[in-house]
Amino acid sequence: MSYFILNQLRCCRSRVNLNKRYGSAAAAVKPVRYYSDDNGTKDGNDEHAINGLKTRRHALGQAVILVQQGVEIQELPIIVRRYGQNEIVAFGSNKLPLGVAGLTHQANNENTVPTDQSTAHISSTPNSTNVVINPVTDCDTIIKLLEKCETGESILQMIASLPKHELEQDTLVFALEKILRIEPMQMLKSFEATNEQYQQLLNSFCRVCDTTILLNVLKQLQSMLFMNQSIEQICDEILMRNADGCLSVMEICEAVHRFVECQRFTGAEKFWAGLSDADKDINENNIKFVFEILPKLKVSRRMVVGILDKRIVEVFPLLRPNAVNDIMEAIKEGRIGCHTNDTLKAITRWLNVNIHAVNETHLEQIVHCLTALNYTDSDFESAIERYMKAKAMKIKSQTLVIEILKHVNTFRLLNSYILNGCSEFYIKEAANIDPGYLRDIVYPFGRLHFQPMNTSKFWETIETYLNINFNKISTAHIVDILLATVYLKLFPVNFIDRVFNRQFMHLLHSSTSMNELPMVREKLKLLDTALTLECSEYNGPLLPRQVGGNQVTIDNRIKRIINDNSDIIQLIAGDKTSYTTLQVPQQLPYCNLYTIDVLFHPPGFSLINYNKIKDRNVLVAALIHLPEYYDTSGTYLIGEQQMRIRHLRHIGLKVVSLQYTALSKLSMHRKELYEYIAEQMSQALPAIEPNK
Structure with missing residues (x-):
């Protein structure tokens, strides 16, 4: 029983x-x-x-x-x-x-010790004479005799002839490693299946040897996965020691790596219990090794992440830059950013405190990982701001600045100190910048609608560099660069002939993947439209007008907020025939950007009959701006949305901006909602007069 x-x-x-x-x-x-x-x-x-x-x-x-x-x-x-x-x-x-x-x-x-066990009679080979060995000093002698053995059988016979109390760790390790080294695969399989002496050796090895030795032998067995029984027995022993709390944190981490390499994935998932018991032993010296096992785990990963989230809050002030770098790499590799917010918060707090001690390589890696993990916070922004204030003109790595700008662009961080520092770096290092990085430098300024302090010098440097390296930059990147300048009402008239020509269009279509091609075409139409409406030197439009097209995709949040508040909209419009929703004016390309969320007009009016001269300032376009249409502070609209407003005003419409977050908060308070929309309507931006 x-x-x-x-x-x-x-x-x-x-x-x-x-x-x-x-x-x-x-x-x-x-x-x-x-x-x-x-x-x-x-x-x-x-x-x-x-x-x-x-x-x-x-x-x-x-x-x-x-x-x-x-x-x-x-x-x-x-x-x-x-x-x-x-x-x-x-x-x-x-x-x-x-x-x-x-x-x-x-x-x-x-x-x-009994008299009959005071000495041991060992034969180095089957034909050799017996050798009497002193039990006190027999380990070195036994190893020397084992070195003379030429077959696994002779090694096993020698080990079997020894009393159990003479089977020391060094002896067992040497014997097992030599058998694994000298015997072919078929013989090793035979030992596992039928040789009782091999089984006795393996049992003694697991019983006597410490965990480090077991892990080292398991590492050797990674390339000998046919030794299934031996691997299984060693893994069982390590698991039992883990269950008994005999493993250190470093041994647990090493064991997870060895189990995964030996394809014992189920066993690797069970080490969470040992880490849970030894969580107080996780410190600034070994915590990075625990993070490094996260990509190896699946079932128990969240449990280990929870343990680490608690410990890193206590140890993060003592972490070194290389340890932080390794932790970020492990989190990125395991794609577990959504489960490690506490850890990422601790990392950014550490970075904000130790930014002065972080070198460019480590900082670049941390920024890259945070961007890949889709994470940012105020501590990180503050750290980068301080870094750019102090070292913007001393930075040597262009890839560090590129990673910072990518992060700024991804999270819409409108920080003047960071962006001005990046612009200063570019002006200083423009001659050494790789052409493939120009898009990453220019686009954040346009998207965030930010003009650096050294505006003239910055854009002159951009124009000169683009003119020299135009043929070295991908066509899709050139379209993005020019569109970014248009966001800022800077019109690239010197590059119009180099973009809107047959050769460039052919290269664009041949070098762009089919998945990205529709988006690039839409950007070209936006560029053509923007120059037509806003640049007097542009003789456009140069692209054919789109007739019909696919149905525009409207964000479900906008649809829902309009439907939920249709009674308020109708009350402001006067009746159901005085407003329409989700319309695209015929004067603009048929795309999501130019969709008017709510259009207020005279009763029974249709956009088909709209005349931008005759009906100027008669129609009011209400645009609902989602949170991602603003910078991260929620204060300033991004460049694309500001261009959208300008273009609607250029075709003769008044424009009203409504914040989605404000509409959502006031949805339960009908009177306040009505007052908010009415107030915004009274502040509508008028249409822009022609030729302005």
């Missing part, structure tokens, strides 16, 4: 805690270096010992438990240990378990 005990649920004490329960009696076991209990068998009862060690393979099971971490509940795998009946009885009494009693007896008699 046997019982399954869940160690991680603390249903019973594990074997390493026997000392606490049995005091001095269990302390007598300490000199015995066996990691795995063999029920106290003695050397004279080898057959019983081997059978007991074989059954250890069946002492491990697995189960799934529910673990709550904060508000989350997860199913996680754990190790299930099988204890004998007499062990369970001992837990409820003052008697020692049978295995511990046997080990205690052995420990008490370790100094009184």
Whole structure:
């Protein structure tokens, strides 16, 4: 009869805690270096010992438990240990378990070795004479004899002839590694399947050797996955030690790597329990190694992330730049940014405090990882702001500035110190900038609708560089660069002939993927339209007018806010025939950007009959601006939306801007909502007069 005990649920004490329960009696076991209990068998009862060690393979099971971490509940795998009946009885009494009693007896008699075991008779080869070895100094001698063995069989025979108390760690490691090194695959498979001496060697190896040695041998077995039985037995031993709390944090991290390399993925998921028990041992020196195992885990990853989120808050002030860099790489590789907000907050706090001590390489990597993980916060912005104030003219790495601008563009960070610092760097280093980076430099300024302090010098440098390197820059990037300047009402008239020609169009279509081509075409139409409406030197439009087209895609948030507040809109318009929704004027390209969310007009009016001269300032276009239409502070509209407003005014419409967040907040307060829309209507921007 046997019982399954869940160690991680603390249903019973594990074997390493026997000392606490049995005091001095269990302390007598300490000199015995066996990691795995063999029920106290003695050397004279080898057959019983081997059978007991074989059954250890069946002492491990697995189960799934529910673990709550904060508000989350997860199913996680754990190790299930099988204890004998007499062990369970001992837990409820003052008697020692049978295995511990046997080990205690052995420990008490370790100094009184029987006469017939005082020497060991070993043959280095089957045909050699017997060699008498002093048991006190036999380890080096045994290894020298093992070096002379030329086959695995002779090594196994020599190990089998030794008494158990002479099987020391170095001897077992040397014997096993040499067998793995000299024997071919078929012989090794045969040893595993039929050779009892090999099984005895492996059992002794797992019982005696420390965890570091087990992991080193497991690393060698990564390239010998056909040794399935040996790998499985070593992995079982490591899992048992993990369940008993015998592994350090570094050993757990190494074990996860070794298990995954040996394709023991299920076993790797069970080390979360050891990390949970040893969470207080996770410090500034080893925390990065715990992060590095996250990409290797799947089922237990969130649990480990939760453990790390708690620990990094305590250790982040002591982290070194290279450790932070490795942590960010691990989070990025594991694609777990959505689960590590606490960690990312700690990293940006660390960066804000230690920005003066971070070199360009580490800072570039941190910025890149944060952008890839779609994360930013005020601490990060403050750190980069301070860095650019102090070192903008001293930066040597152009890729660092590019990564900063990519982050600024992605998160719409309208920070004058950062952008001015980047512009100063570009003016200084323009001659050394790679042409492929020009788009990443220019586009954030246009998208954020920001003019640097050194405006004239900056844009003159851009124009000169683009003129020299025009043919070295991809066509899609050139379209983005020119469109960014148009956002700022800077018209690239010197490049019109080089873009709107047959050769450029052919190159654009041949070098752009089919997935990106529709978007690039739309940008070209926007560029053509912007120059036609706003640039008096442009003789356009040069692109054919689109007739019809696909249905424009409207954000569901805008549709919902219009439908939910249609009664207020109707009240402001006067009746149902005095407004229409989601219309695109015929004077503009048929695309999402130029969609008018709500158009107020005289009763029964249709856009088909609209005349931009005759009906100027008669129609009012109400635009609902989503949060992403603003910079990260929610204050300033991005360049694309400002251009949208200008173009609607150029065709004779009044324009009203409504904030989506304000409409959402006031949806439950009808009177305040009506007053908000009415106030914005009274502040409508008038149409722009022609030729202005």
